[in-house]
Amino acid sequence: METVSAVLRFRQVGMAYGKLVLMNGLSFCLKPGQVVGLSGKSGAGKTTLLRLAAGLTRPEEGRINNFAGKTGFVFQEPRLLPWRTARQNVALALMAVGTQKTRALKQAGQMLECMELDGFLDAYPNRLSGGMQQRVSLARALALEPDLLLLDEPTSALDQGLKTRMSEMIRELAREKGAAVLFSSHSEQELKNTADWILRFKGKGLVEISD
Numbered sequence: 001m002e003t004v005s006a007v008l009r010f011r012q013v014g015m016a017y018g019k020l021v022l023m024n025g026l027s028f029c030l031k032p033g034q035v036v037g038l039s040g041k042s043g044a045g046k047t048t049l050l051r052l053a054a055g056l057t058r059p060e061e062g063r064i065n066n067f068a069g070k071t072g073f074v075f076q077e078p079r080l081l082p083w084r085t086a087r088q089n090v091a092l093a094l095m096a097v098g099t100q101k102t103r104a105l106k107q108a109g110q111m112l113e114c115m116e117l118d119g120f121l122d123a124y125p126n127r128l129s130g131g132m133q134q135r136v137s138l139a140r141a142l143a144l145e146p147d148l149l150l151l152d153e154p155t156s157a158l159d160q161g162l163k164t165r166m167s168e169m170i171r172e173l174a175r176e177k178g179a180a181v182l183f184s185s186h187s188e189q190e191l192k193n194t195a196d197w198i199l200r201f202k203g204k205g206l207v208e209i210s211d
């Protein structure tokens with residue numbers, strides 16, 4: 001029998017779309033509290049890897065084990081419900097996992113305040129900038145305290161100050177709650193500052209693991 005200390009495990013995973021090979025024989029293991037970055041050109045396969053980890057896409061070859069009790073996914077586009085306020089968007093996610101309404105609304109407010117959205121709790125998404133919507137989407141995922149957090153370019157629309165703050169929050173979640181985090185970014189500085197190690201998409205199916 002195997003002891004499971006991993007949150008996510010890829011074993012010899014292969015994935016291609018027609019002739020476009022994104023990964024080939026990719027194996028890695030993500031443990032609780034680890035933060036791992038995904039780097040590579042646009043179209044290299046970062047989103048595909050996150051979708052595979054979440055079980056939204058099936059691998060063509062190999063095996064993927066997701067041992068997380070709760071997996072959170074922050075998509076590249078915020079995907080907020082337009083007819084709900086920022087606070088309601090976060091609270092609904094909490095209510096979906098059984099939190100009582102008054103408590104969910106309170107927690108949602110606190111989470112949004114952490115994201116420096118104090119003045120916008122009751123704003124609808126169409127009144128929020130792209131960066132603000134991205135932060136609501138992050139707040140929604142973080143509020144659920146996932147064991148595995150999958151983030152697709154979570155800071156792409158944020159200014160430098162907020163990028164640094166988000167990076168700190170991600171590290172905090174990993175350190176204090178033991179969450180494992182997989183995030184993609186086009187910023188080498190952000191990858192180096194935030195990640196314990198990095199999966200680098202080099203093209204033609206090659207994915208290197210580096211510090």
Ligand SMILES: Nc1ncnc2c1ncn2[C@@H]1O[C@H](COP(=O)(O)OP(=O)(O)OP(=O)(O)O)[C@@H](O)[C@H]1O
Pocket residue numbers: 017020022040041042043044045046047048049
């Ligand atoms: N369902 C699909 N069918 C066919 N091709 C796909 C599908 N999903 C993704 N692709 C292709 O796979 C490649 C990798 O896409 P992916 O979204 O994983 O890249 P990415 O590294 O996240 O890019 P970006 O940095 O621009 O977000 C792209 O060339 C894309 O066109």
